[in-house]
Amino acid sequence: MMNDIKGYVFDLDGTIFRGNQLIEGADSTINFLRSIGKKIVFLSNRGNISRQRCKEKLLKVGIEAHTDEIILSSSVAASFLKNAYDQSKVWILGEKDLEDELRLAQVHLAKHPEEADWLLISLHETLTYHDLNHAFKAVASGARIIATNADKYVPTEQGNSIDVAGMIGAIESSTGRRVEIVVGKPSWLMAEAVLNQLGLSAEECLVVGDSMESDIAFGKMFGFKTTLVLTGSTDRAMATGHNYEADFTLESIKELKFLIEEGLR
């Protein structure tokens, strides 16, 4: 089956990277797939980096990628807002890179929180009370809430850290309003972005990731083949007991190369 796959969809954190460290074999696997003519996209719920930044980060560890091959919740949020709400003004609770993606997509940015039609919430690791208060004012003045993702915590080199769910909770609890759209996996927006980029049908593609919910359930939901890698948030015990399972479970992305090579022999 593995050899019928034409497109590979790689999660980033926990699959390609752990923190800023490359996971062993990620580079050789990607390069090998390219050498045998496979299509590749990198698909991440990261809303706090731009595709450009991500491209540089990949290049640093020896993985070449075209910006179009990188699909992040930041860039998907930007295209969604541009396509579906072209007239709307957006206020950001997030970082510079997210703003860069919105500017690239020509989304209208609100100059003051009070004039915003949407508040876009993302991970914001340099957040202050001031930022939180601006986001509060946007929603208290009528802005609707969209989030790049809704992960509770992000794994870092210093253990788990509070993620976008925390920022969403702060705004929901203080305004009584609820988030309306979560862009990141397992959303249809991310699936659509992947299939548009690859120009393939879902069953011709393999989603490779470390999260049962964001990668495996996501893949199943849209008809992709799925591979769980155990280099991130999920260990073998956590991989069972769901009402779905991965088509393949591998110790790491490194094994993927061996598996395909074997099939080619």
Place this chain on the structure above:
Amino acid sequence: MMNDIKGYVFDLDGTIFRGNQLIEGADSTINFLRSIGKKIVFLSNRGNISRQRCKEKLLKVGIEAHTDEIILSSSVAASFLKNAYDQSKVWILGEKDLEDELRLAQVHLAKHPEEADWLLISLHETLTYHDLNHAFKAVASGARIIATNADKYVPTEQGNSIDVAGMIGAIESSTGRRVEIVVGKPSWLMAEAVLNQLGLSAEECLVVGDSMESDIAFGKMFGFKTTLVLTGSTDRAMATGHNYEADFTLESIKELKFLIEEGLR
């Protein structure tokens, strides 16, 4: 009836102060009450200032008060944690003044978030992602959650700003754990603190405040007499339609003095 009152319980923000400005007549009313031998306490849900700071703030606008006459959710949280959880270690998501109150009450402060038994959440106007993340780590490592208050927004000179509900929401949403104790009005902890300080029964005391929930419902719940003032969060229209009402509704604290003087004649 007003002249049978022996103890006066004044809310602060919206009743005595608006921002840093004294509400006209607050000083003369307080001084008049003292001159005719009435007992007074100031009762506020503020968790981000200490009684000492509050005393200085009152003095600046011409109101003398003893520290014991000032009851804040910061000081009540401190005594509660000391009395009920003497062995527990506490991590604070809040400001220096709150820490001062905990130190005064000899509450054990955790040195690292991971060792905390309780996370105490309060308004934190200099909050950063780092602070939020420490609070997250405390709860992710098992700390229970207590909050000085759960107000959604705090009125400031620049309009409403995000309050403790936002900070609570951030931690609840990212950890899946819920706050267990909210110290501020309308809690029994605040009523107990008032009655202990005044040495009176509730029906001998009048609660004066600008909030239907934090002051009027609070007063009713514990058998206090109640007076709504319209100098804060509630206007005359908002004062109706509840299943309780204030015994008196006054334009401001200034009128309270006239009312009592009239009764004395």
